[in-house]
Amino acid sequence: MKDLHIISEQTVALPNTAYQARHFINGVAQDSADGRKSDRISPSHGVVVSQAALGSEVEAEAAIKAARVAFDDGRWSCLSGKARAAVLNKVADLIEANVEKLALIETLESGKPISQARGECGGAADLWRYAASLARTSHGDSHNALGSDILAVVLKEPIGVVSIITPWNFPFWILSQKLPFALAAGCTCVVKPSEVTPSTTAMLAEMLVEAGLPAGVCNIVLGYGNPVGSLMASHADVDMVTFTGSTAVGKMITKTAGDTLKKVALELGGKNPQVIFPNCDLDGAADAVTFGIYFNVGQCCNSSSRIIVHEDIADAFVARVVEMSRRVAFGNPLHPDTQVGAIVTPEHAAKIDGYVRAAVAAGAEVCIGGAALSVPGLGDQFYQPTVVRGVTADMAIAREEVFGPVLAVLTFRTLEEAIALTNDATYGLSAGIWCDDIHTCLEFSRRAQAGTVWTNTWMDGFPEVAFGGVKQSGQGREIGSYGFDEFLEVKSLVMRVGRTRAPWVKRA
Ligand code: NAD
Numbered sequence: 001m002k003d004l005h006i007i008s009e010q011t012v013a014l015p016n017t018a019y020q021a022r023h024f025i026n027g028v029a030q031d032s033a034d035g036r037k038s039d040r041i042s043p044s045h046g047v048v049v050s051q052a053a054l055g056s057e058v059e060a061e062a063a064i065k066a067a068r069v070a071f072d073d074g075r076w077s078c079l080s081g082k083a084r085a086a087v088l089n090k091v092a093d094l095i096e097a098n099v100e101k102l103a104l105i106e107t108l109e110s111g112k113p114i115s116q117a118r119g120e121c122g123g124a125a126d127l128w129r130y131a132a133s134l135a136r137t138s139h140g141d142s143h144n145a146l147g148s149d150i151l152a153v154v155l156k157e158p159i160g161v162v163s164i165i166t167p168w169n170f171p172f173w174i175l176s177q178k179l180p181f182a183l184a185a186g187c188t189c190v191v192k193p194s195e196v197t198p199s200t201t202a203m204l205a206e207m208l209v210e211a212g213l214p215a216g217v218c219n220i221v222l223g224y225g226n227p228v229g230s231l232m233a234s235h236a237d238v239d240m241v242t243f244t245g246s247t248a249v250g251k252m253i254t255k256t257a258g259d260t261l262k263k264v265a266l267e268l269g270g271k272n273p274q275v276i277f278p279n280c281d282l283d284g285a286a287d288a289v290t291f292g293i294y295f296n297v298g299q300c301c302n303s304s305s306r307i308i309v310h311e312d313i314a315d316a317f318v319a320r321v322v323e324m325s326r327r328v329a330f331g332n333p334l335h336p337d338t339q340v341g342a343i344v345t346p347e348h349a350a351k352i353d354g355y356v357r358a359a360v361a362a363g364a365e366v367c368i369g370g371a372a373l374s375v376p377g378l379g380d381q382f383y384q385p386t387v388v389r390g391v392t393a394d395m396a397i398a399r400e401e402v403f404g405p406v407l408a409v410l411t412f413r414t415l416e417e418a419i420a421l422t423n424d425a426t427y428g429l430s431a432g433i434w435c436d437d438i439h440t441c442l443e444f445s446r447r448a449q450a451g452t453v454w455t456n457t458w459m460d461g462f463p464e465v466a467f468g469g470v471k472q473s474g475q476g477r478e479i480g481s482y483g484f485d486e487f488l489e490v491k492s493l494v495m496r497v498g499r500t501r502a503p504w505v506k507r508a
Contacts, residue, residue, distance in 0.1 A: 003326055004384065008376040010334035012104065012114055014045060019105050021052035021198045023059050023222055024205035026066035027215025032223075033058045038195060043111035043381050044333050044342035050109060052198040055223030060190070060231040063219035067161045067188040068237040070216030077158045077186035081135040088132035088180050090211035091204075092125040095176075098207065105199040106172055111342030111381075112296055113333045121200070124176035127479065130463035131180035134484045138185070149500040156488040158186030159263060160239030163232035165225075165253075166201070167245040168194035168344060169299045174244050174267075175201055177467075177478050179218065182242070185487035190238070191220045192229050194245075196344060198222045225249060233257050240265070240487070244301075247427075247472050265476030265486050267468060269401045270301050270429030273410075274458060275418045275444065276309040276317060277435035281456065285434035286320040288458040289407070292432075294328050294340050294385055295459070298405040299348075301473075302430050302459055306391075306398055306408040308421050314411045318389055321407070322368045325385035331375045340405065342381050352383055352404030359397040359408070364390045369405070393424055401427075415440060423449045428471035432458050451477075 018039070022029045031037075036054040041047065053059075071077055076084070095102070103117035110117075143152040162182045166174045171193055182189050193201035201220055208218055221228050229249075233241050233256045243253050244267040257264045274292060276285050292304030309317050333341035343349040349372060356370050369386030389409040391398050397408045412418040422431050422444075431450040435441050445453040451469040454460065461467060466480035477483050 004373070005327055005329045006373070006375055007329050007331035007335045007338045008378060010332045011336060012334040014047065014108070014334070015049070015104070018048050019050040019199050021050055021202035021222055023053050023055055023063070024202065024208075024218075024220040025059060025063045026219065027209065029205060032056060040109050040196065040198070042108045043344055044375075044378055045108070046379055050105065050199045052195070052202070052222045054195075055221045055228045057227050057231055059221045059223070060228045060235075063190045063221045064161065064232070064235050064237050066216040066219050067190050070214065071158075071161050071188040075214045076183070076188060076217045079186075081138065081184075084184060084186065085132035085135040087211050087213050088128050088135065088184060091180070091207050091213075092128035092132070094207040094210055095125040095128065096122060098203070102172060102200050102203060105203070106197070107333045107341070109197040109199055110168060110171065111333055111344055113338040113341050115336050115338070116296070120170060120173045124172050127176040127463050128180040130479075131184040131484070134181070134481065135184035138484065138488070140490070149497050151495045151497055153493045153495070155491045155493060156485075157491055159487055159489045160187060161237060162187045162189050162487060163235075163238050163241045164189055164191040165229050165232060165241065165243045165245065166191070166193050168196040169296060169301075171197040172200040172204075175204070177483070178242050178244075181479070181484045182487045183213070183218065185484060187240075187487050188216065189218045190232055191218065192232060193220075193222065195222070195224050230256060234259060236260050238262055242476075242486070243267070250474065263486075265478070266474040267301065267478055268429075268472060268474040269427055270303070270469065270473050271306060271399060271401060271425050271427045272302060272304050272430045272432070272450070273306045273308050273422050274304045274432040274434065275412070275422065276307060276313070277433070277437070277440065278310050278313045279436045280434040281436075282313070282317065282320065284456070286317060286324055288432070288434070289321050290324040290328060292458045293407040294325070294405050297340050297343055297383065299344060299403050303403070304432065304458060305402055305406065306410060308410045308412050308418050311411045311413055314389075314409070318367060318387065318409055322387055325368050325387060328385060330373060330382060330385065332378060340385070342378075343383055343404065346381055348403065349381055349383060352402055352406060355397050355400070355402045355404070356386060356388060356406060359388050359391060359395055362392075362395050364388050364395065364397065393421060399425065415443065419444060419447050423447075425449075426472045427469065429469040429473035430454065
């Protein structure tokens with residue numbers, strides 16, 4: 001542990017008071033009817049940093065009702081795309097003006113480094129602006145070649161009331177991958193952030209008001225998955241649920257939503273491999289592997305938590321990644337140089353450690369790390385950068401989401417083997433290949449079972465490019481025009497021009 005790069009000091013001060021997060025229902029910020037609240041303790045600093053209202057069925061019912069009424073009376077869905085875009089662009093401006101405030105509470109609740117939180121909260125404004133552009137440019141189709149007496153038009157209409165349920169690992173970013181797109185489409189929404197990271201979602205409410213979003217169009221209910229999230233997934237007045245979180249909860253939501261046959265979009269877990277061929281930019285690949293596993297302490301759906309490296313270079317490549325791991329700055333999230341922060345909860349830290357113990361017991365070898373990390377003055381809810389080799393495809397560490405800074409190393413000899421190992425997974429979120437041969441890259445990309453394939457890069461993303469998973473990583477797509485279309489229903493309008501329709505009933 002002594003040769004790791006650990007930062008214990010901080011340059012940003014902890015706030016004196018805990019942020020008070022409240023529900024936002026029908027345009028009004030409010031506490032729970034029964035007054036219940038929950039405390040959030042900073043995973044890195046061990047102090048209470050926010051108190052959030054804990055909602056029940058009462059608040060969830062009220063929020064769904066407000067969204068239903070707001071949708072049905074057309075106060076938002078009947079506005080022009082231009083008017084909706086103006087509000088979304090104003091929200092983007094307000095997000096940019098409040099980045100520091102948002103980033104600080106995001107860091108305190110999640111444990112992620114302040115520099116990363118600034119990037120995510122500031123970057124989210126671009127998602128709102130891109131969604132605004134779609135509000136103005138979206139259109140359906142026309143069919144003008146069905147005969148001179150027929151004209152058909154395919155309309156796109158907002159799907160209705162959308163429940164948005166988000167996780168704790170990228171609270172403001174994932175909210176912004178969903179909410180502005182639903183609003184751009186003309187939907188009304190009920191949003192529930194994770195109970196662990198409620199505050200930036202609650203803060204957005206003030207910006208929505210200032211930007212001029214009509215009351216009832218976006219409602220926010222804070223609280224646990226049960227009862228708030230489950231009611232949002234089952235309620236007959238909700239037309240669609242968009243959920244990001246664990247595969248286990250995603251399956252429950254699909255079942256609950258099935259009773260009313262509402263549309264379900266799911267962004268779930270991943271076990272994403274990077275395949276490393278000998279003829280590639282090995283420094284670039286090692287850097288991307290290091291980034292892919294330690295970014296957000298590995299608590300990332302897109303974490304490249306396994307690599308599949310060619311046997312000829314495996315020793316040298318792993319040594320490079322181990323050496324780079326020592327140079328990544330772990331520690332106090334409130335220092336601008338820190339790259340990797342704390343683990344979200346003590347229970348989760350124990351779970352990460354359990355995966356490493358089980359792999360070692362099954363014969364794998366820890367090349368670096370493999371234990372909790374104690375940061376002077378901050379305690380030990382951190383985990384060391386960890387690389388485990390000698391991993392076989394049947395081990396839990398190779399198959400399940402560890403959701404920590406723990407890299408599993410597997411090896412291959414042929415492209416066929418690399419593709420087989422890539423696809424030997426219940427998940428299918430993303431995959432990557434590092435190789436200078438374009439033919440190999442293309443063959444891998446076409447045969448990899450994943451929603452996104454990166455070649456000679458990792459985790460580059462753009463608001464324009466759809467994101468989502470196959471297999472048990474989810475269904476539907478987010479962002480891009482495909483993500484926007486998820487919030488639209490298609491209606492076909494068929495019109496006869498002139499009185500040319502042949503009678504079905506014989507004339508007397
Ligand atoms: P989680 O499934 O525990 O919780 C996600 C959200 O669902 C929270 O708001 C939670 O309160 C709510 N919830 C819990 N039980 C519910 C229920 N019965 N009904 C309705 N809602 C319920 O996930 P998490 O631990 O917050 O996040 C980590 C998971 O999210 C990981 O598996 C990760 O891979 C996944 N994730 C996926 C993506 C993606 O885009 N594919 C992005 C980020 C995170």
